Structures are given as C-alpha cells and as structure tokens.
Amino acid sequence: MTVRAIALAIVRRYPKPWRDRYEGEVSALIEDSDVRVRDLGELVRGLVTERTRELLSDDVRPKRTAAVLNWMPAIFIALLTAAAAGAGLMLRVLANPLPPVAGVTVLALVNLTGVVVYTLLVLRGRRNPQARQWPAWLTAVVVSSWFGLTVLIAWGGISNLFSSDLQGWARMLQCWVWAVLLMEMATKIVPGRQMLQALTDLNYAEEQIQMNEAWVRSCHEWIAKGVPSPLAQAESQVERYARERDDARERLARLSYRARFRGREAT
Amino acid sequence: MKKAADDLADLGRFSEPALLILVSLADAPKHGHAMTRDIEAVSGQKLGPGTLYGAITRLEERGWIEPLPVDDRRRPYRLSSEGRRVLRARLNAMRAVVRVGRTRLAEL
Numbered sequence: 001m002t003v004r005a006i007a008l009a010i011v012r013r014y015p016k017p018w019r020d021r022y023e024g025e026v027s028a029l030i031e032d033s034d035v036r037v038r039d040l041g042e043l044v045r046g047l048v049t050e051r052t053r054e055l056l057s058d059d060v061r062p063k064r065t066a067a068v069l070n071w072m073p074a075i076f077i078a079l080l081t082a083a084a085a086g087a088g089l090m091l092r093v094l095a096n097p098l099p100p101v102a103g104v105t106v107l108a109l110v111n112l113t114g115v116v117v118y119t120l121l122v123l124r125g126r127r128n129p130q131a132r133q134w135p136a137w138l139t140a141v142v143v144s145s146w147f148g149l150t151v152l153i154a155w156g157g158i159s160n161l162f163s164s165d166l167q168g169w170a171r172m173l174q175c176w177v178w179a180v181l182l183m184e185m186a187t188k189i190v191p192g193r194q195m196l197q198a199l200t201d202l203n204y205a206e207e208q209i210q211m212n213e214a215w216v217r218s219c220h221e222w223i224a225k226g227v228p229s230p231l232a233q234a235e236s237q238v239e240r241y242a243r244e245r246d247d248a249r250e251r252l253a254r255l256s257y258r259a260r261f262r263g264r265e266a267t
Numbered sequence: 268m269k270k271a272a273d274d275l276a277d278l279g280r281f282s283e284p285a286l287l288i289l290v291s292l293a294d295a296p297k298h299g300h301a302m303t304r305d306i307e308a309v310s311g312q313k314l315g316p317g318t319l320y321g322a323i324t325r326l327e328e329r330g331w332i333e334p335l336p337v338d339d340r341r342r343p344y345r346l347s348s349e350g351r352r353v354l355r356a357r358l359n360a361m362r363a364v365v366r367v368g369r370t371r372l373a374e375l
Contacts, residue, residue, distance in 0.1 A: 026316055
C-alpha cells in the first residue's frame with residue numbers, strides 16, 4: 001500500500017459533511033502532489049480535529065456527544081491496558097519470563113504505592129475537603145501503577161492470575177481494585193467531563209420539561225371538565241426545568257459547544 | 268484594524284497557513300495544488316493536504332475566501348473583500364513589528 005493510498009484512505013475517514021464538501025478536491029490534490037509520510041500524520045491530526053468539530057457542532061441532539069464522552073474513559077483504559085499488555089508480551093518474547101521473586105517484589109511495591117496513595121488521599125480529604133479529588137500526581141501514580149501491573153502480568157512475573165487458589169483470587173482482587181481506581185480516575189480527568197455533566201443535565205431537563213408540559217395539558221383538560229387539578233404545581237415544574245435547561249445551555253456555550261438545539265425554544 | 272489581525276490569530280495552529288493562503292490568493296484565484304506550489308515558492312514552506320484544507324475550511328467558514336465552480340475536480344478559491352481586509356490588517360501589523368525589529372537591530 002503506497003503512502004498516497006493510505007492518505008486517500010485517511011481522507012475517507014473524515015466526517016461525511018466535510019467529505020461531501022472537500023473530498024473530491026483533497027483527493028485530487030493528493031493524486032497531483034508528492035505525499036510524504038509526515039503528511040499522513042498531518043492528515044490524521046486533521047481527521048481527529050474534524051471529528052471533534054463534528055462532535056461539538058452536532059445539530060440534532062447532544063446525546064451522541066454525551067455518549068462519546070461517556071465512552072472515553074473506557075477507551076482510554078482499554079488502550080492503556082492493551083499497550084501495557086503488548087509491552088509485557090514483547091518482553092516475554094525477547095527476554096525470559098520475569099522470575100517470580102522479581103514479580104512478587106514489584107507487585108508488593110505497586111500495592112504499597114496503592115496503600116500510600118489511598119492514605120494520602122484520605123488525609124488530604126480530611127485536611128481540605130474542597131481540594132481537587134484527583135490531582136495530577138495521583139493520576140500519574142495510578143496510571144503508571146496500572147501500566148506496570150499489566151506489563152508484569154503479561155510478562156509472566158505474576159503467574160496463575162486466574163488460578164482458583166487463594167493467591168489467584170487475591171491477584172484477581174487487586175487487579176479489580178486497581179481497575180476500579182483507574183476507572184474512577186479516568187471519569188474525573190477525562191477531557192470534557194464538565195461538558196458531559198452539562199449535556200446530561202440538559203437531556204434530563206428537556207425530558208422533564210416534556211413530561212411536565214404533558215402534565216400541564218392534562219391539568220387544563222381536567223379543569224375544563226370542572227375537576228380540580230394542581231395546575232400551578234405543574235407549571236412551576238416546567239419553569240424549574242426550563243431554568244435548569246437554560247443553565248445547562250449556558251454552561252455548554254461557555255465550553256464551546258455549538259449545537260443548534262432544535263425545539264420550540266431553540267436558541 | 269487590530270481586531271482583524273486578531274481574527275486571523277484566532278485560527279490557532281492554522282493562523283500561519285491561513286495567512287499564507289490569503290497571500291497566495293491575493294493576486295488571483297487558485298486551486299489547492301496551485302496554492303501549495305505558490306506558497307512553497309514564496310515562503311519555502313510546503314503545506315501538506317491536511318494543513319492546507321484545515322486552513323481552507325476555516326477561511327471559508329469565516330467568509331474570507333470564496334469557492335469558485337469546480338474545474339475537473341479542482342476547485343479554485345478567491346479572496347473575498349473581508350478576507351482582503353483581514354490580510355491587509357495582518358500585513359500592517361507585521362510591518363510595524365518588522366520596522367521596530369529592524370530599528371532595534373540597527374541600534375545594537
């Protein structure tokens with residue numbers, strides 16, 4: 001496969017609206033010029049940028065953006081684990097499997113790090129409840145520990161991970177603890193966390209507005225029939241969620257989310 | 268005038284390629300390949316397709332360049348009047364920097 005063919009394949013991965021507009025001319029440019037390997041990196045960077053722009057300017061509903069942001073921590077952890085496992089397997093092929101003594105020593109260090117981190121975190125939380133829950137140093141410790149643990153498992157230094165004896169269960173348990181820690185951290189540090197929260201609030205508020213508007217309509221119907229109904233309460237609920245929706249939209253606008261929200265009160 | 272120069276800076280990593288594209292289109296409309304060759308001849312920089320079209324996308328969104336009808340899969344672009352104003356403002360700002368820099372160098 002030539003560099004030019006790879007470049008054209010990358011261009012075909014750009015978002016559809018962009019391709020509808022530019023694919024023909026970009027393909028012509030690629031066919032006309034000498035494409036270098038560094039141009040591929042540039043095209044990939046453009047691909048990521050355009051995909052992100054598309055995500056941030058989704059004109060239908062923000063649910064897709066929320067879904068993507070929601071999956072980002074899991075994708076990050078999967079990529080990190082895959083990279084660590086690949087490194088461990090490569091070490092296994094290139095060098096002898098890690099001696100169990102070395103594996104256990106490193107494992108003990110990793111777990112000791114976990115205990116120290118947890119203790120520091122608890123002390124920090126008690127001293128200053130307003131402190132940021134996942135500071136940068138903690139992120140570095142958790143990510144590198146998970147990476148190291150996975151490399152060790154793949155390298156063979158920690159054998160019988162899935163054995164049914166007590167040690168096997170203990171190893172499984174610590175892997176689970178570290179994975180939970182990593183997942184927790186990823187949800188805290190993932191870019192767009194604030195946006196995800198605002199999108200979730202927006203979706204929830206819009207659903208509530210629809211429900212409460214239906215309640216208002218039914219109240220009017222019952223009142224027309226002479227049956228007392230809590231119209232004021234229903235209307236106040238609509239107003240409350242409308243305020244929450246507007247607040248979420250404002251937060252999204254501050255975060256550069258440019259969706260053109262559809263609906264009766266679209267902005 | 269200062270605002271127009273700032274507008275170009277708002278393009279982030281595309282601000283320099285965008286400036287080169289505006290300069291390239293200042294004399295006549297050009298398509299992507301012609302722009303790349305012209306920019307390389309003028310500045311010595313070869314813009315890759317990703318950077319070139321990243322900048323073109325943003326310039327077109329802002330209305331600083333306008334697409335012309337496609338000619339055999341190659342679409343030429345021309346500078347709009349707003350793009351001309353932005354380019355002039357940026358060149359004036361750069362001229363001021365060059366003048367100060369030259370003056371200070373002469374003082375050494």
